[in-house]
Amino acid sequence: MATVETVTGRIDAEQLGTTLVHDIEQGIQETGIKAAFLKCAADEPGVTENIEKVHRAVARASVRTGAPIMAHSRPASQTAPRQIEIFEEEGVDLEKVQIAHTGDTDDLDYIERVLEKGVYIGMDRYGLEIFLPIERRNATVTALLERGYGDRMFLSQDYCATLDWYPIEVEQQLLAAGAAKDWSMTLVFDQVIPVLRDAGMTDDQLEMMMVENPKRWLGR
Structure with missing residues (x-):
């Protein structure tokens, strides 16, 4: 099975970016189904050479097409600042960037450092206690709402209807x-x-996080 490292090792960022542009403008694998947004990821190893290449390809495709970016991040490895830095270097409009899984930490200093760049953040792994318990996630969202960041957050649970990452056992x-x-x-x-709601979230804040923020990010 080909991995990200083996595939991206064979092509440069410009070639990969051109492929992504095709998926957005023409359709994926000749199906005519056009991608709505771009996805890239940095996890435990951090932003390695090939992961950086993918981020630059995604960034260039975003600049060329206007498509938004969802960037999987790992707060425990503090990947977001470098991911955002790459997007900035490539000229991406950071209003089009969502840093996914930011809610895996309750380090408010780290989260605010990410938010200061003008991106959206995903408070989006509710239920995955392995990363952060639900009570601490709720406390973090509440604190960020109190600090005025309701217009920057998405709420979700990153739920998988089917999961084949690991053997069933x-x-x-x-x-x-x-x-x-x-x-x-x-x-x-x-x-x-x-x-x-019990902690003080208003209906307007809920509508913002669940409806308006995703609409703005998607450019709807």
Whole structure:
């Protein structure tokens, strides 16, 4: 199986960016189905040489097409500042960038450092206790709302309808160990929104995070 490292090692950022532009403007693999946004990721190893190449390709495709970017990040490795720096170097409009999984940390100093760049952030892994418990996620969102960042956040649970990253026995072991709790497509609606309301979240703030912010990011 080809990995990101082996595939991106064979082509440069400009070639990859051109392929992404085709997916946005013409359609993916000749289906005529056009991509709505661009995705890139940096995780535990940080922004390696090939991961940087992918970010630059995504950035160039965004500049050429106006498509927004969702950037998977890992707060534990503090990847977001470097990811954003690359986008800035390539001339991306940071209003079109969402730094996903920012809610995996409750380090408000780190989060505000990300927000100061003008990007959106994903408070989007509710239920994945392996990264941060739900109570601490709620406290973080509440604190950010109190600081006036409601117009920069997305709420979600990063739920996978099917998961094949691990053998089934490994997945079962992780769940048994408490890696996820009540993880479902409706977790945010069932358990998060009521708690945030009790903590002071207004209807306007909820509408902002669930509807208006995604609309603006997508350019709708």
